[in-house]
Amino acid sequence: MWSLKHKTHNCERCGNNFSSRSALRHHFHVKHLGRIHCDTCGQKFSQGGPQDHVEIYYEKTHPGNQGSGCNIERETRFVAPEMSMSCRMxxxxxxxxxxxEHHxxxxxxxxxxxxxxxxxxxxxESILAYKTPLEVEKFLEAKLRPNSVLRRACASEVEGMIALIKEVFPLPVAHVSKGGSYIKGTDSQDWSDVDVVVFSDAFKSLEDCKRKTPAILEDLVGNLLTSSWRNRLIFGERTPFSLRLYFKCSKAHHGHSFDIMPCYDILGPALLTGFKKSFYNQIYLCNDNDKIQLYSMALLKYQxxxxxxxxERVKNLMRLVKHWFRTSFTKPTEENKFRRLPSSYAMELLTIYVWELAGKPVFFSFVQGLRAVLKLLVQYQEICIVWHRYYKPTCTVFQKVISKQNRPIVxxxxxxxxxxxxxxxAWDEVAHVARQSLLKPLFNGIRAKEPWLFTNNW
Known part of the structure; x- marks a missing residue:
């Protein structure tokens, strides 16, 4: 265990520690002095800058929504902007x-x-009122797991949409990375999303990509609106680095949510062992959240x-966990509109972790698996999950990050x-809802069985 042998001076604004008052004053002057906190979106920006934050930034990122405030409901997929330490109200x-929390x-x-x-x-529509594992199995097959015949029909539709994106993209396309629940196989009958990261050699650098992306997305919208599939596209919000749209499949009444993101191909075709350390170090040392977003897009295919x-059974358990999420929480109100629940990616990783603790069983009870995930969420303050497949415990960046992170850590x-x-x-809210969920009929009288006995310690 590490211990501090000397007195440190703490910055009340960001929580960092410094060895002397002079170092603290220098830090505060450089990092915080002259920077304004926006009560609408939570961002910090320079006071007296060349452009007005509200009138310029918001109008560019949320066209057609002026006057209604920041629309920040979109899940942050690649970057963690210290949301855990922002007020919900x-x-x-x-x-x-x-x-x-004191505030x-x-x-x-x-x-x-x-x-x-x-x-x-x-x-x-919550499954917590069910009383038998068989009812859960039937619900999963009837309501959550996509129909295999329909999914095959969707496959050609989704690939056709991706081909269209490549065809009308304003720059030459080197290759694309595909992600989202549809690609991972964790989508459900009522929700399917597809991420498309488009890499182009026309970008000279990460900075060049950052500068050109807003205009490229604007041109992409125009090209899609003149395509033969324009009537099947419903455009959603746009951020400086992504375009969201809803794509309607031609068969059945459903569709897929697409996020399209241009990116500089910093990694190339593979994440080579010798390059990983340098790449991770570049992300760690980068102080520009926009660039970190672009760096991280290159890792999508590995995620x-x-x-x-x-x-497939683990993916079905993920569907159940995400269904529990959708049917157990209130929607944010005007009072707590800055509340942010964990992402679906976080829930997928927690589910994988619980399954691995059980010894990666091929066959298992969904009720036992869901119970294990909920019990883990109850003790969120003890969660510290790391996989050492792409980076080792000796990785310098890993050691620096893990020493600074607040729990829960995944x-x-x-x-x-x-x-x-x-x-x-809102992890305390997640723990509260998970604790109350464990009292519902579905888990009444349920005790841990092999291979889930480890949950008795939770």
């Missing part, structure tokens, strides 16, 4: 989770009772491969700089 940032209690009277009221809402390698299996749990500021 006003989005102010704090140096520690403890400081944030919520003092300023917003966010008591345990209020948390319960604002977090939990079991919907009628997909990690989840996709799971067995490090991205392919990116040691990314704690996927840091995208959420």
């Amino acid at each position: 006003c989005s102010k940032q704090f140096g520690t989770v403890h400081a944030r 919520e209690k003092q300023e917003h009277h966010f008591t345990a009772g209020k948390r319960a009221q604002m977090s939990m809402a079991f919907k009628p 997909v491969a990690f989840v996709k390698a799971s067995t 490090l991205d299996p392919v990116n040691p700089t990314f704690n996927v749990c840091a995208n959420s500021n």
Whole structure:
């Protein structure tokens, strides 16, 4: 265990420690002085800059939505912007989770009772009222798992859409990386998303990509609107680095949510062993969140491969976990509009971890598996999950990151700089809802059986 032998000076704004007052003053002047915190989106920006933050930034990133505030419902897929230390009610940032929680209690009277009221809402379609494992199996097959015949029909449709994106993309396309629940095989009948990262050799550098991407996305929208599939596309919000649209399949009444992201091909065709250390170090040392987003896009296919390698039964358990999420929580209100629940990617990784603890069984009870995930969520403050397949315990970046992270920690299996749990500021709400879910009829009288006996210690 490490211990501090000397007095440190703590920055109240970001929580970093410094060995002297002069070092703390220098840090505060450089990092915080003259920077304004936006109560609407939680970002910090330079005071007196050349462009007005609200009128310029918001109008560019949310066209047609001026005057309604920031639309930040989109899940952050690649970057964890210290969301865990932002207030759920006003989005102010704090140096520690403890400081944030103290602020919520003092300023917003966010008591345990209020948390319960604002977090939990079991919907009628929840499976928690079921009483037997067989009912869960039937529900999974009837309501969650995509129909195999329909999925085969979707395959050609989705590939056709990706081919269209490549055809009308404003720059020459070197190759694409595909991700999302549809590609990983964790989609459900009522939700399917596809991520498409488009790599082009026309980008000279990461900075060049960052500068050109907004205009490229604008041109891409125009090209898609003049294509023969324009009537099957519904355009959603646009960020500086991605375009979201809903693609309607020609058969049946369903579709797929697409996120299209241009990117500089910094990795090339493979993440070579000799290059990984340098690449991870570049991400760790980068202070530009936009560039970190672009760096991390290059890792998409490795994230997909990690989840996709799971067995079909594990993917079905992921569907159940995500269904529990969708049917157990309230939607944010105007009062707590900055609440951010964990991402679906975080839930997938937690499910894989629990399955691996059970010894990777081929056949297992879904009720036992779901119970194990919920019991793990209850003790979120003890979660520290790392996979050493792409980076080793001796990796310098890994050692630096793990020493600084607040729990819960689930490090991205392919990116040691990314704690996927840091995208959420509501883990206490997740634990509360999980604890109440374990009291529901589905788990009444259920005891851990082999290979799930380890959950008795939870």
